[in-house]
Amino acid sequence: MSGGHSTYTPTTGIGRWIDARMPLPRLMHDSFISYPTPRNLNYAYTFGGILSIMLVVQILTGVVLAMHYTASTLLAFDSVEKIMRDVNSGWLLRYLHSNGASMFFFAVFIHIFRGLYYGSYKAPRELLWILGCIILLLMMAAGFMGYVLPWGQMSFWGATVITGFFTAIPLAGEWVQQLLLGGFAVDNPTLNRFFSLHYLIPFMIAGVVVLHIWALHVTGQTNPTGIEVKSKTDTIPFTPYATVKDALGMVVFFLLFAYFVFYLPNFLGHPDNYIVANPLKTPAHIVPEWYFLPFYAILRAITFNIGPIDSKLGGVLAMFGAIAVLFFVPWLDTSKVRSAVYRPWYKLFFWLFVVDSILLGWLGSRPAEPPYVVMAQLATLYYFGFFLVIMPVLGLIETPRRLPNSITEAVLAKNHGSAAAHPAGAAAAPETKA
Incomplete structure (x- = not known):
């Protein structure tokens, strides 16, 4: 898809002169036009x-x-x-x-x-x-x-x-x-x-x-x-x-x-x-900007020691781990199917993950007291569980829907489905006109 012969043709003498020395216009044409x-x-x-x-x-x-x-x-x-x-x-x-x-x-x-x-x-x-x-x-x-x-x-x-x-x-x-x-x-x-x-x-x-x-x-x-x-x-x-x-x-x-x-x-x-x-x-409540609140909630959710790791270090590791885990997503997802459109179970867990992320953002703005701390711990558990457990396991046991043979087939099937969904309206038009 990224390869192929360039279709850019300079139309002026200055354009041909620039293209022979620094083909920036050709790069822009090939990247954003053709x-x-x-x-x-x-x-x-x-x-x-x-x-x-x-x-x-x-x-x-x-x-x-x-x-x-x-x-x-x-x-x-x-x-x-x-x-x-x-x-x-x-x-x-x-x-x-x-x-x-x-x-x-x-x-x-x-x-x-x-x-x-x-x-x-x-x-x-x-x-x-x-x-x-x-x-x-x-x-x-x-x-x-x-x-x-x-x-x-x-x-x-x-x-x-x-x-x-x-x-x-x-x-x-x-x-x-x-x-x-x-x-x-x-x-x-x-x-x-x-x-x-x-x-x-x-x-x-x-x-x-x-x-x-x-x-x-x-x-x-x-x-x-x-x-x-x-x-x-x-x-x-x-x-x-x-x-x-x-x-x-x-x-x-x-x-x-x-x-x-x-x-x-x-x-x-x-x-x-x-x-x-x-x-x-x-201040009574120290909170970061809203876009840091999910990670702030994860930081505060670790209120217990994990073996030799105390709660403070555990919270810091969890906060940075919430970002670091994103780097490993290509290898954590074991499914051979890319799109959630054809993965019904993954789609369900994904939307739960979206809700969980929004919930973490709200919890990050709340005081570090019950019941918010327990809710943050459960939300943090699902956050990491989505990447470390659900993604790897689901790719092995989930049965995806049938994939179309090509993008064109998917587009045509969608268009035909839309037309088939309104057969009465299509038939009613000439009758109304009559």
């Missing part, structure tokens, strides 16, 4: 393009905000207020950036769920999936460090709590914490480190995204059937078909984005972060 795309892609596949646009939005708004931000514990909070009040359109830039982070994570979670549902991680796309997991890790690092920069109460205490968990790591824990903090407590060196890394990481993400797209174009796009492309009839050119579908998906997504920016700009933040950081006053 690139063969499975003809049955649905709107769940638009989130890759949405994420690319969101990354550009975050980088552009972040660069401009950095021009006005001061990475100092004495001035950081006031510099953010100055951006909001005195910089031309500063309020818009800040709300685009802060809400853009939430929209970025919202889109990436849907992108991951889509990959799990349609088996986008299976051979030969293991490296494509791993690169996506690396992007997720970098996003989480950037998101955490960015949350500290406004220097509000949640910024300060969130950094204090999260970096404090590194001390649970034997031998190297305190060294890692001091490396992050630049000292023994969250202070000015911490803010400078986090600002530098928060500025750098998005460009690292952009580099990995290029590799991610490259790997996608080498192995080819998956599709809802999970069947590989077998002939030209299974594909359509990326432009205009997939382009128009992606554009519509982006418009709907950015309408949602705009709604939060202009009508609910602070809805996804915490009110305590609009109070300047005070090391002498601890």
